[in-house]
Amino acid sequence: MSYTPQMQELIKKVEATRPERVARAKRGENFPALSLEERAVVLGKFHPDYQEEGRRALRVGPDKGLVVPEEVAKVMESRSMLRPEKIDLSKPDYDTDILILGAGGGGTSAALMATDAGLKVIMATKLRHGDANTMMAEGGIQAATQECDSPYYHYMDTIGGGHFTNQPDLVAALAHDAPLSIAWLEALGMIFNKKPDGRLDSRHFGGSCRKRMQSSGDMTGAEIMRVLRDEARNRRDRISTLEFTPAVEIILDESGKCAGAVLYNMETREFFIARAKAVVIATGGNGRLHIKGFATTNHYGATMDGVVMCYRVGVGTTCLPSTQYHPTGVAYPEQNVGLLITEKVRGLGAHVLNIDGEQFCFPLEPRDVESAELIKEALEVNKAVVTPTGRYGLWLDSPMIDLLHGEGTVRKELPAKFIQFERHGIDISKDPMLVYPTLHYQNGGIAINADCETVVPGLYSAGECTGGLHGENRLMGNSLQDVITFGRRAGISAAKYVTGGVELGKLTLDHIAKFEKELVDAGITDSIIAPILLPDYSTDEVSARRLAEARQESE
Amino acid sequence: MSAPKQVATGDRAILPEGAKTIPIYVMGKRYEVPETLTIMKAMEFAGFKFLRGAGCRGGICGACPTVYRKEGDYKLYFGLACQTVVEPNMYLAQIPFYPANRAVYDIEQIEPLADAVHALYPEIFRCVACNNCSKACPMKVEVLDYISAIKQGDLARAAKLSFDCIQCGMCASRCMGELPQYHIAQLVRRLYGKYIQPGAEHLQKRVAQIESGKYDGMLAELQKMSHAELEKIYKEREREPDMVPLGTWMPKDVSHL
Secondary structure, X not given: OOOOHHHHXXXXXXXXXXXXXXXXXXXXXXXXXXXXXXXXXXXXXXXXXXXXXXXXXXXXOOOOOOEEEHHHHHHHOOEOOOOHHHOOXXXXXXXXXXXXXXXXXXXXXXXXXXXXXXXOEEEEOOOOOOOOHHHHOOOOEEOOOOOOOOHXXXXXXXXXXXXXXXXXXXXXXXXXXXXXXXXXXHHHOOOOOEOOOOOEOEEOOOOOOOOOEEOOOOOHHHHHHHHHHXXXXXXXXXXXXXXXXXXXXXXXXXXXXEEEEEEEEOOOOEEEEEEEEEEEEOOOOOHHHOHHHOOEOOOOOOOOHHXXXXXXXXXXXXXXXXXXXXXXXXXXXXXXXXOEOOOHHHHOOOOEEOOOOOEOOOOOOOHHHHHHHHHHHHHOOOOOEEOOOOOEEEEEOOHHHHHHHOOOHHHHHOHHHHHHHHOOOOOOOOOOEEEEEEEEEEOOEEEOOOOOEOOOOOEEEOOOOEEOOOOOOOOOOHHHHHHHHHHHHHHHHHHHHHHOOOOOOOEEOHHHHHHHHHHHHOOOOOOOEOOXXXXXXXXXXXXXXXXXXXXXXXX | OOOOOOOOOOOOOOOOOOOOEEEEEEOOEEEEEEOOOEHHHHHHHHOOOOOOOOOOOOOOOOOOEEEEEEOOOOOOEEEEOOOOEOOOOEEEXXXXXOOOOOXXXXXXXXOOOHHHHHHHOHHHHHOOOXXXXXXXXXXXXXXXXXXXXHHHOOHHHHHHHXXXXXXXXXHHHOOOOOOOHHHHHHHHHHHHHHHHOOOOHHHHHHHHHHHOOOXXXXXXXXXXXXXHHHHHHHHHOOOOOOOOOOOOOOOOOOOOO
């Protein structure tokens, strides 16, 4: 499905303005960026986070009163899958030092650090080891490694990009550890894009003052995940990985310490009790909740399980109302809708253009600002392309990249993206791409400190399921750095806690009854059962024919 | 142009106005699905809910390899369900997992030599160069070429040739010599990344600076700053020019480097 004849006509307008735009780019001239005041105006008017519709206050739990998207509120105010009175906690099926929930970049980093400390680890995950948003991150990983840069500027870009709403101790931890994390990955054998002398190739990104984005082709996250997973497999005597077996509840002991989790084998539909001296939650984001019906870049299992489980044991959140819409999701062809087009495309110089081939924004604003500018161009200025399936799109002029950096750069720097479009008959080194904002990242989440501790002793968390590091807006490349830096920190902290000596008392799930009583007391009778684990994409027609399920639900 | 109608929410497949349906055969059983959808979305449209066989849904995780034939065509085709568009009368089956032998090794102890790879995977010499592996690769990786490079001892070439591998296992499923190609390639890429590709010297210097505590004071100072103070220095920070080569530009203010 290449471009339709009508779309090919529109592409001519992009081609018409291209030579002049390329010449300007070569002279180092940019479309002017917005001032902080102008940013605030466009965000307030066009960013979904700033609109009242579709949001409401939580009625129960530690964050009662906090206004979050409806889809988030629904899972936070949910009931448990379990009936605790029917569960015998006295005979655990698994017993380990550290139980890690989630096997993406954060969970796997934590597992490696915990085994470095000589401990035994169980890593339980919903899909396969590595099926996670880490795998999908394309563009790169931030770390102040170059001479003209330092953790000081990494801190500043991160907190400025987050509109100064970030939790300072987390930002400092990130900026401090980032180069250490890169060195760790290099030592594990990760392949980075490097100059012939070994210098890490580094680029600008939205909101950067220094070139700080290291990458591995356009599959940086996949390369990180492959390497971490391979190393975890080499340590199978110390790390046992349970696939298709997510956690559904956290278990405490009678003194209130974290003591494990209830695991659910999705293939056999059996529940298992896993006792552990410490638990690390690294369950990732919430894109599959499809806030406001937006398409998402997230993997299939991104349903916010960790935040839901933590909420029931009294762990609150930071920045939860904030969601990141990536400015450049695919708008065409339909098969790829919602998939991410890495910010690296703009980092390499591609302009964002309207239907007339005109620039209307600085291409490397922080992501929320950039998204709001695209939505504005579509909804207010009315200069977006409309695709054959009725979706808005704006041009991302990828052919500029070869003109700026030499023939073949697109293929070399964006190989996965090139193949993905080539499959549908579009050569992105010759024709521009159509893009529109897509649901990308859960900015907020479980409240932690710089040692990844929650308010519950023995319960740690790291990565996208946590909140505070990015404030209300995340910069590119800080998510991969987040999972590595804080995954490592969580593993180290949990190991230190366990090595210090942990005596578990009697196990309990009393917090479930307590939370469900709170629901009843708040008059909430229609709550869903969560974690939802996987999204449901059946059509209305199919659902209507599932008569047996409808009957079971009504009983 | 008119404003778009609400066409789809999330990933739920839709039948766009005027779109045709076509028959596909999922493990031999016929379903009518909208054309232009991917195999994955078409199966969900038909009522399947994936547990295995779906992962990133973006063509990079290797969870959804699918093998199919077209009616009247002897050839076997391979693709990712999340990336391959349905065709009329395709007969398909997903292969979400394929068993493959993986050797355990210690990355700190192993030598970056072909001999070490051959010792861990002696079956590599059972390769008969039939090229079924490359034909089965949904990422168009030249699997046979990298296996040949490893046999010949060129690990750097093999690392580069295998870089796009998503470890879906289709190569191994078709191999006459019963090789686990993608595990061998993973080992080779780590050897390349750790031992063969030149190390980043500027990174080592930065690590030493961090470990010496050089930035602890600066980061503590930043954490104490008010919003207004931070905003002021944020606005004033110098931006490294786009087109200057790496490692050549320095800011005017070097006091926080």
